Amino acid sequence: DGGITQSPKYLFRKEGQNVTLSCEQNLNHDAMYWYRQDPGQGLRLIYYSQIVNDFQKGDIAEGYSVSREKKESFPLTVTSAQKNPTAFYLCASSVGQGGGNTEAFFGQGTRLTVV
């Protein structure tokens, strides 16, 4: 099946700990995205990548880091510098050619909780 897979589904982080969220896609999409979802605030863009080995900060990149070493993979690390990381994290991908005129495909999300 073609799709986008996020893991784990639930993740618990201790104060001061870095954690990495996985995102893999087999859709052969060039563009990949990470969004954060908080209640009542919609989706906010953390990072995005239009091509392998390149990525750009979104609107709320502070306290997060990413890499794009392979076309299929776009992991997100939530660092200890992120002071309020508890949220639902969504990874998405799109064809990436021709601009933003193709729909994004989303993973099922990772719910991160600080304990």
Added chain:
Amino acid sequence: AQSVAQPEDQVNVAEGNPLTVKCTYSVSGNPYLFWYVQYPNRGLQFLLKYITGDNLVKGSYGFEAEFNKSQTSFHLKKPSALVSDSALYFCAVGLYNFNKFYFGSGTKLNVKP
């Protein structure tokens, strides 16, 4: 600045009645407009999009949306609501030369039997 507004946090409708979920946008240039649906603790699913052409766009599950350039709106509609349509709906805009999407804050649709 690019932005998308969904003015209603929640919409309540009775099953069998028509529904409308509102969306307005503000972008530079021609917009690409999308609607997505999200069920609890799940990712977003694509419903429909407007790129160019006919202002009335038909999508999945009987939904449709009308692009109105003069009012900068892209309202989602369905002639007859189902209880199973109850979910969170997001409007989004894409830019013509850039792979980046802006999302509205979401509207919770409640369809009562």
